[in-house]
Amino acid sequence: MLLQKTPLEQWILHKISGLAYKTGQLTRTLIEDYQLVKLKETVALASEKSLFYRGALGRFPAEKISSLKDLRAFPFTTADDIRQNPLRFLCCSQDEIKRVVTLESSGTTGLPKRIFFTSADQELTKDFFHHGMTVIARPGDKVLILLPCERPGSVGALFAESARRMNLLPVPHGIVKEPGYTLEVMAKEQTDTLLGIPTQVLALASGEPPDKNEFQVDVKNVILNTDHVPRAIINLIKRKWNCRVFNHYAMTEMGLGGGLECEALAGYHMREADLLFEVADPVTGAVLPEGEEGEVVFTTLTRRGMPLIRYRTGDLARFIPEPCPCGTVLKRMAPVRDRIKGRIALNGSGLLSMSRLDEALFGVKGVLNFQAVISSDGGADCLAVKVQLAGWAGEETPALISKALFSIPVIAESIGQGFLTLAPVEVDRSSLLWKPAKRMIQDLRVTRSDKR
Ligand SMILES: [Zn+2]
Known part of the structure; x- marks a missing residue:
């Protein structure tokens, strides 16, 4: 095929050249020339209007930028910068802000992060969702939106508006609480496309044993919306529904x-x-040659309310x-592949990452979600795992989870050397799903809590 x-590609060509759809040819030169113009505009706007960037970019005037590489000399913006005083980032009056998203803290300050959008900023998002979705769904398809959609301007509401622009039929549903109920909605509404958070879609795919389809659902496409998506979840969803699974990095x-x-x-x-x-190299901050793995850093080129420059x-x-x-x-x-803060240094040696735990534990049938906590146990670390299981998962599942944990080399080695112990696996079989949260190993050890 x-x-x-x-x-x-056509969307970006249209945006940057104004050419009609399906005419002209996008090239790297066109993209990079456009990015340079927009970068200078963004730096000029931020330096003039944002209190934060007025200070941070004092030595970096927009008129000195002559190539995209010049950006490499600019300072980074961090999540903590935003937490400390989000209003200092604003480049417009607060009256022009249409939507504020508050992200609860996973950082060191305990403060939430607040991100502001004007209606023009929201329009950019909707335009992207609309054109992005044309590769996934066809006009007339029904899309079940399993993201927060209640408030105007929430991510699910913006998706729904975008879907209508390409004549999809959005079914705003919100976060899944009870998989059985949502599966009934899917069957009744005959939705062909799902948009949701990986563990939530996994809970639907695992809403009944792998060889059953009592709910009579027919899923053609799944869009998983997040930063890191465990491969094990993608594989399970594909096997269950024989569908395509698209990842949206968001x-x-x-x-x-x-x-x-x-x-x-x-x-x-x-x-x-x-x-x-x-x-960029997460330690030195140097931009890495193409193909090398490092920390993803981005600069907004078209945002008006709260532009971000070199955001880590x-x-x-x-x-x-x-x-x-x-x-x-x-x-x-x-x-x-991973989050920098998703990895923790174990007592002894080696790094344990949430993504490694994800691949091991989501490979066990019937696991819907889990939490991992590391604490001190005398001189050793203790790893405790609490798992949410499907009602049909067999009695042997906790033993399979322990086995899966032992299959991770750094865990097996640390236990062998006496640096790590495993607490008995705690099981939750309630039919109500846990609220989606940032996937992190919770580190309760005092001295090592912020090690990268
Ligand atoms: Zn491609």
């Missing part, structure tokens, strides 16, 4: 959307007319230098 080129700070996979399902194509991405995402990924099988000139980023 011939792969359709990512529709983001973060509120990016304007809710960052990059989307094409039909090749082999990495994200980035929203290059609105965002400029770099991959904390995600580890790399650009794939080889062309995508779909034939686009757009860059392609490999799926995010």
